[in-house]
Amino acid sequence: MHGYFQQALTVDVSNQSCETEMLSDALLSACMGGKGLGTQLLLDRNPVGVDPFSPDNHLILALGPATDSPIHGSCRHGMFAKSPLTGLYSESYAGGSAAIAMSRAGFDAFLIKGASDHPLWLEISDQGVFFHEADDLWGLDTFETEAVLCKRVAAKSPGILVIGPAGENCVRFAIVKNDGWRVCGRTGMGAVLGSKKIKAVVFHGSRKRPFADAQGLKAYAKEKLALYKDHAVTQAYRNNGTPMMVDILNKAGGFPSRYWSQGSVEQVENINAQSIKDRCQPKPKACRTCFLACGKSVQVQQGRHQGLKLEGPEYETIYAFGGLCMIDQIEEIVYLNDLCDRLGLDTMSAGNLAAFAIEARRRGKIDLEIDYNQPDQIADLLKKIVLRQGVGGLLAEGIRPASEELGLEDLAVHVKGLEPSGYDPRALKGMGLAYAVADRGACHLRTTFYKPELAGLIDPDQIEDKAAMFVDFEDRCTLFDTLIVCRFYRDLYPWEEIGKMMALTTGEDMQKSDLQALAARVTDSARRFNLREGMRRIDDWLPKRLLNEALPDGRRITESDLKRLIDDYYRLRGWLDTGQLQD
Structure with a gap:
């Protein structure tokens, strides 16, 4: 079938073995790639009721038929597992360039199972799977880990996925990072890797996905670039990125703030897209096959964090810390964003839990020095969560068990154990x-x-x-x-365009x-x-x-x-x- 290698690779870290299997035309036609394939494999391979930290909980990385194609916006990979945060279905996606390296290893999906008794990093390529000792990497932050592995791997443009100390300590909302600042952020994929003692997974290779119409894909991508490179949508993302949503939601009264008690903040001009432009010198940053360039490379220009560099902050991080925690300076949000990135924490869960902890302290439920608009106190709490110290150990388990333990179920805001994003449902x-x-x-x-x-x-x-x-x-x-x-x-891609992309990649007329x-x-x-x-x-x-x-x-x-x-x-x-x- 076009668009696929029709192969999946299972890696068992318990005995350091691997196995290749064929994916049938019938399976791929029924579920295609990405979420469809990852979900079906999760259903087929995970034992019912398995503990998320059990060696039998599979971590599945899946690619789609558009991966490593000229289609704009196609450089993404998905991760699937049973979530340690919710105990339910877990999916998370990231952009950057890692998906290309993953695809060139020659597989449509990678299934990681088992658990090692000591730290490892995996190297997966079209030449095989290699298990490397990672004792010297254990404890490093995400940036340090990726930098070390960039030097160790001889391949050109490898895809490097890493966890930080939060993942090592199985914090249930730990992330997996690649390309410096690209993140599989939600539902605790980093904790699943950490439970298996896997510090990083590196991909490289030279195989090319067999598309139904390779020349047609090039022509299609060229056509879309000419049509949309100066489109209003493109300009909005390129000029402001996702922080443009701060003003929009604040004006609509749906910007969650003061731990879900308000729908707007007064200090919006200090934490919106314009504040980033004025004080952080943002430069557009795009994923490998993208012309939207929604990412922003920033550098703090003044104050105590002067010189701090980051790709971000995204809208959801601004909402979590600037809204829920009422931080009123964009530089302080950049600081907390950087701390979460280094430690390997999901900024959305982190900000929600910090704001929850503030309210818990105000109600006398926890003994902790923390309050709204206190970035250093919030930073200290994040470190305690990662190290599982004191109340940080409870919060590392997630909002649902933490609120139950503290008798604050009626205060906690979550669905199935996952906190909402920055769009208040009372307004929308x-x-x-x-x-x-x-x-x-x-x-x-x-x-x-x-x-x-x-x-x-x-x-x-x-x-x-x-x-x-x-x-x-x-x-x-x-x-x-x-x-x-x-x-x-x-x-830019309505229904008819999805049909065209399916036809060009897979040959399926849908x-x-x-x-x-x-x-x-x-x-x-x-x-x-x-x-x-x-x-x-x-x-x-x-x-x-x-x-x-x-x-x-x-x-x-x-x-x-x-x-x-x-x-x-x-x-x-x-x-x-x-x-x-x-x-």
């Missing part, structure tokens, strides 16, 4: 549905439904018929993750109905995984605070609103009222 009701039903927990990226609500494509307060548009957005995002293509191209059926199969597979791990309809719900407390301006999402949205969504998905699949 479609995001309430997104958080409630997302397969990996409270997630904005499975649908990016903030886009139509903020752009006026549908009224944020509308309930009637909202689920239909929601499913359309979710299906298209699922296909982006199956190809794999960056969802920031959602305005109409919109075929693509929708594929997306539905992938969504059902992720659902099937969660159901077998014990998830029920009650878990597809929002936290009490977001349903019981209104925003300061009076806006709210009610239980009846949410129930109607979920009922409509289940019906459109063909699921039972209980949330179970028909089969």
Whole structure:
């Protein structure tokens, strides 16, 4: 089948062995690559009810038929496992250039299982798999680790995936990094690697993916570049990146702040995209096959962090620290972003937990010197979390067990153990549905439904018929993750373009109905995984605070609103009222 090597590689670190298997045409036609392939392999290989830190929990890296192609936005890889943070389905994606090196090793998926009794780093190429001792790397931060391995690996342009001390210590929201600042951030993939004693995985090779129409792909990419290089969407990302969302959400009253008690901040001019321009000299930074260049290489120009360099901060990091923790200077957010990157922490979970800890301290539940707009106190807490010291050890387990232990379940904001992103569902009701039903927990990226609500494509307060548009957005995002293509191209790659990309890469002639059926199969597979791990309809719900407390301006999402949205969504998905699949 075109677009695939039709091979998967299983690496068992327990006995330092590997095995290659063929992927059938039938399997690939049914699920394609990326999320479809990764999810199916996770269903097939993971034992039901396995502990996320068990050697039997597979960490799966999957590529799509668009990987290492000229298609713009295609340089992404996906990671799949049972999440140590939620105990459910886990997926995370990253850009940069690592996906190209992974593809050139000659496989569509890599399955890592087992556990070593001492630190290792893996080298995977088209020449074989090599297990290297990593005792001297254990304890290094992510930047140091990647720098060392860049010197050790003789191959040109290797893809290097690393964890930091947070992953080593199995902090349940630890990340996996590549290309310096590209991150598989959510749901704790770094902790899964850490539990297996794997400090890094390095990929390289020279194999090329066999596309159905290689020349057609080049022509397609050239056409899209000419058409969109100066498009308004491109200019917005290139000039401001994701921090442009700070002003948009703050104005809309949906910028979560003061640990979910407010929808806006007064200090917005100190933490928005313009503040980065004025004080951090941002320069556009793009992934390998991208012209949007949403990333920003910054350098702090003044103050106590003068000279600090970073790629970022992204909107979600600004929301987590600038909104939830009320940090009112962009330089301090850059500082906390850099600390999380070095230690290997997800900035979204870290910011949510820091703000939760502030409220817990204010309620007398923990003895800790921490408060809003105190970056040094927050930094100290992050270090305690990574080292599992004191209350940091409890917070390292995640928001759900921490809130249960402290008797603060009614305060904690999460869905299935994963904290929401920076879009308050009381202001954007479609995001309430997104958080409630997302397969990996409270997630904005499975649908990016903030886009139509903020752009006026549908009224944020509308309930009637909202689920239909929601499913359309979710299906298209699922296909982006199956190809794999960056969802920031959602305005440039409508349904017909997805069909063209499928045809050029795989040779499959797929109409919109075929693509929708594929997306539905992938969504059902992720659902099937969660159901077998014990998830029920009650878990597809929002936290009490977001349903019981209104925003300061009076806006709210009610239980009846949410129930109607979920009922409509289940019906459109063909699921039972209980949330179970028909089969």
